[in-house]
Amino acid sequence: MNPCDPTPWRDPQIMRKLLDRIAATVTRPWNIMEVCGGQTWTLARYRLEELLPDGLNMIHGPGCPVCVTPAETIDDAIGLAMRPDVIFCSFGDMLRVPGTDGSLLRAKTAGADVRLLYSPLDTLDIAVENPDRQVIFFAIGFETTTPVYALMAEKARERHISNLSILTSLFTVPAAVSAIKSDPDCRIDALLAAGHVCAVTGLDPYRQLASDLDMPIVVTGFEPVDMLLGILRAVTMLENGRSGLSNAYGRAVGEAGAANARAAVGRVFHLSDTSWRGMGIMPLSGMKLRPEFEQFDARRRFVSDREHVSVTNRDYPDSCIAHLIMKGLRRPADCPHFGKKCTPACPVGAPMVSSEGVCAAHYRYLS
Amino acid sequence: MTDQTKCHRIIAFYYTDYIMCLAVPGKIITIDDDGLFRMAETDFLGVRRRVCVDTVDARPGDYIIAHAGIAISVMDSSEAEATLRDLNLMTDLRDQNFNRS
Numbered sequence: 001m002n003p004c005d006p007t008p009w010r011d012p013q014i015m016r017k018l019l020d021r022i023a024a025t026v027t028r029p030w031n032i033m034e035v036c037g038g039q040t041w042t043l044a045r046y047r048l049e050e051l052l053p054d055g056l057n058m059i060h061g062p063g064c065p066v067c068v069t070p071a072e073t074i075d076d077a078i079g080l081a082m083r084p085d086v087i088f089c090s091f092g093d094m095l096r097v098p099g100t101d102g103s104l105l106r107a108k109t110a111g112a113d114v115r116l117l118y119s120p121l122d123t124l125d126i127a128v129e130n131p132d133r134q135v136i137f138f139a140i141g142f143e144t145t146t147p148v149y150a151l152m153a154e155k156a157r158e159r160h161i162s163n164l165s166i167l168t169s170l171f172t173v174p175a176a177v178s179a180i181k182s183d184p185d186c187r188i189d190a191l192l193a194a195g196h197v198c199a200v201t202g203l204d205p206y207r208q209l210a211s212d213l214d215m216p217i218v219v220t221g222f223e224p225v226d227m228l229l230g231i232l233r234a235v236t237m238l239e240n241g242r243s244g245l246s247n248a249y250g251r252a253v254g255e256a257g258a259a260n261a262r263a264a265v266g267r268v269f270h271l272s273d274t275s276w277r278g279m280g281i282m283p284l285s286g287m288k289l290r291p292e293f294e295q296f297d298a299r300r301r302f303v304s305d306r307e308h309v310s311v312t313n314r315d316y317p318d319s320c321i322a323h324l325i326m327k328g329l330r331r332p333a334d335c336p337h338f339g340k341k342c343t344p345a346c347p348v349g350a351p352m353v354s355s356e357g358v359c360a361a362h363y364r365y366l367s
Numbered sequence: 368m369t370d371q372t373k374c375h376r377i378i379a380f381y382y383t384d385y386i387m388c389l390a391v392p393g394k395i396i397t398i399d400d401d402g403l404f405r406m407a408e409t410d411f412l413g414v415r416r417r418v419c420v421d422t423v424d425a426r427p428g429d430y431i432i433a434h435a436g437i438a439i440s441v442m443d444s445s446e447a448e449a450t451l452r453d454l455n456l457m458t459d460l461r462d463q464n465f466n467r468s
Contacts, residue, residue: 003444003448004442005430006412008451017454118435119436119437121403124403144439147422147437148435148437151404151421151437155404196432199439229450229454250450251443251444251446252432252442253440254440254443258422258440260422261437
């Protein structure tokens, strides 16, 4: 079997050995944050947190784009989707995310032409096949997803496809981690960096972040063995009083990352202050289209300027505590709605929507 | 099971097919040019998908990590093998050489 195949990375024997070592290494309580929804899912799916020694806590950070896209942006998406001249395309997980009033799924049932795609690149064909319609893709994501939008925009410009645009909600990890780490209520001792984000960015930004925050950061994969190896490296560094970067996902993450993908992102997007659902605006924590690509900015083309409304109230109605959960200040089970009024079938807060959202993962595997 | 629950299960099943983070490695079978991009016919644990490989230097037989329809990493088999060997050899809890950070 090829060693890149997932199977050996789910080996219970290796997991048991890693757990033993973690237990033998830890001498005091530590808080480790994983910042990717995929890793949150693995922790819940394999119930790894219950196997960790007492006092070793995992904090589930805000690394699921479905969870951090502001309600205001969902409202814009619904508004665009309801236009008769628009074909609105999206990843499936965005359809049930609640906006201020309703969701894209409700818009679809009300007759909006909302289409689910595997890849944003498919919009190029849809735009060519429907020259009299406006094709808009709901471009959400972190550093892993931004390259595909860059390829799409460059190809659309090269082919003079004018009826294609994107509604962006793009985030970057380091700024958000810095913001959370500097929150006085927060107690994060180490970070598991999302392996696939690092596969794009390379290791340098995280080396810098580890130095700036004086904290251990371990680049970690997504299989259960990967997660336990990342946790072991993190607690070993913590117990030895060391900070810095360690790569526990060498088979997928090289030093330089995906340079071609990053170059495309640099040509099409620039860093900008960005609003996170329930957390407000964080400086330079997201990406926007460069002025030379503004023709592909659906917000600029179709959404009229309006007053910026207080973010938190719209994002989390009905005393939902999702923003506190993603900062590690509360657990999903602390929420009065968890599993009652708020379930994956009928979500109140965004983290109950996507399978990678912390509340949905806990609901499905831990309750 | 109520009709509403059944309905929600069907919807949930349907949408899991369209979630954005496909974090499993796939093996490239063939690569061709579709007029827009260099595309790889890729096997993800038995499921075939076409993935754009303009962003990486990949050949048939390589394992890639794909995300939202593009490859973001070509996996390093020898690195994977070395890590697995270390993990399999790991027996003694006191062995400090293991953590090569």
